[in-house]
Amino acid sequence: MRRRSPPRVGTIGGLARQQRPLFVTCKRCGHEVRLNPANLSRQYGGELPLQRFLERAVCTACGARWPDIDCIAPLDVQPVDRAADRSRRH
Numbered sequence: 001m002r003r004r005s006p007p008r009v010g011t012i013g014g015l016a017r018q019q020r021p022l023f024v025t026c027k028r029c030g031h032e033v034r035l036n037p038a039n040l041s042r043q044y045g046g047e048l049p050l051q052r053f054l055e056r057a058v059c060t061a062c063g064a065r066w067p068d069i070d071c072i073a074p075l076d077v078q079p080v081d082r083a084a085d086r087s088r089r090h
């Protein structure tokens with residue numbers, strides 16, 4: 001199986017469809033926030049490329065901007081809205 005590398009490609013809407021959380025990390029101060037792409041998609045529009053979003057992002061802790069800010073959307077994290085879902089069978 002091919003493992004896709006965590007991207008800065010794709011769009012906000014794409015992440016929202018895959019229900020993947022978006023972690024934005026500040027490399028300057030270490031501040032990290034977890035964002036819900038579904039909310040971002042409503043706010044900015046699903047067409048917004050992740051890279052473009054990153055270029056607009058500002059660290060709320062120290063004010064740093066890209067490229068001091070990086071983001072990652074891991075594939076192996078539980079979906080944002082279903083993290084508490086215990087109905088999964090095995």
Ligand SMILES: [Zn+2]
Pocket residue numbers: 026027028029030031059060061062063064
């Ligand atoms: Zn910062």
